Amino acid sequence: MATKVAVVTGSNKGIGFAIVRGLCQRFDxxxxLTSRDISRGRNAVAELNKEGMQPRFHQLDITDPTSIEVFRDYLKNNYGGLDILVNNAAIAFKGxxxxPVAVQAEQTIFVNYFSVLSTCDFLFPILRNGSRVVNISSSAGRLKNIPSEKLRNRxxxxxxxxxxxxSLMQQYVDAAxxxxxxxxxxxSSYVVSKVGLTALTKIQQRMLADRDIKVNAVHPGYVDTDMSSHRxxxxxxxxxxxPLFLALDAPNSVKGEYVWYDKKIVSWEED
Known part of the structure; x- marks a missing residue:
């Protein structure tokens, strides 16, 4: 039987690091553990080694298609596929x-939406049937955070x-x-980026349903990280x-959903 493989993007610190820790404890x-910066990634692996965990490290910059392609080929050649993908890498500008707003919009949408999409474009073809994909969204990714009813309907x-x-995401960048x-x-560019990611989750589930692949979005809660300025x-x-619940434990019926940090499915469209 082929060795199962789990990947967490942007996981040298914060929530991603903790997801790697949890997977090391329970995933068979x-x-x-992946990160854009090689030294930070290796230091994170060394930290987990001290706890008795044995994650592997591979450099991955989701904003660089060549980096994603190299990683895809590495996984394909060494394992033949992928079983869990946690799309955690993201950015957020401080308040x-x-x-300028235009710069924040362009960069935030590029990383949090377009670069995640690019990562999926490269890695989805090597997902094995039965795989699970977890997109780390946010409470900001709820549809009610978009003022325009016309846009919400789209x-x-x-x-x-x-x-x-x-095209919608690019329209926002152009408007900004x-x-x-x-x-x-x-x-908030962050709001738009996470609404886009949650919407992407819904579409991806529809596209992958015939392969028994579960794709879900999750709001992990308000966590003490660099991203939240430790608030x-x-x-x-x-x-x-x-995120670990969706990656490992959620019933197979949970797919294309928007899940809260308490592991409950919530409506993406309503309050």
Missing amino acids: GVVY NAPD FKDTSLTITELS EAGTHAAEWGN GVLTIDEGAAA
Whole structure:
């Protein structure tokens, strides 16, 4: 039987690091801790080694298609496939960031939506039947956070394609550049990026349903990490609980869902 493989993107610290820890404790297979920076990734592996965990490390920069392709080929050549993919890598500008709105919009959507999509485009073909994909979204990724009813209806349209969704995301970037985004999109690029990721989750599940692959989005809670400027109230291990539930424990009936940090399915579209 082929060795099972789990991958967590952006996992040298924070929630991703804790997800790797949890997988090492319970997953019957090889766990890959990945990060853009090689030294930080290896240091994170060494830290887990001290706890008796044995994750593997591979460099992965989700913003670099060549990096993703190299990793895909490595997994394919060494294991023949992939069984768990946790799309955790993301960025968030601080509230007092001096960068212009247009720059924040372009960079946030590029990393949190387009680069995750690119990662999926490379890695989904090597997912084995029965695999699980966990997209780390946010409470910010709830549809109610988009002011425009017209846009909300587009996002939740069950016939929406990835091409159409990507066009929507680009429309936001263009509106931010023109300074016309606030009325329809609101004032948070992070919100738009995570709404896009949750919408992507719904589409991916529809596309992969015939391969018995489960794709879910999760809000891990308000966690004490660099991303939250350490204002979060949950530990990273508490933040990893719901993602690990989806990766390892959720019933097969849980697919294409938006799950809260308490492991309960919530409506993406309603309050």
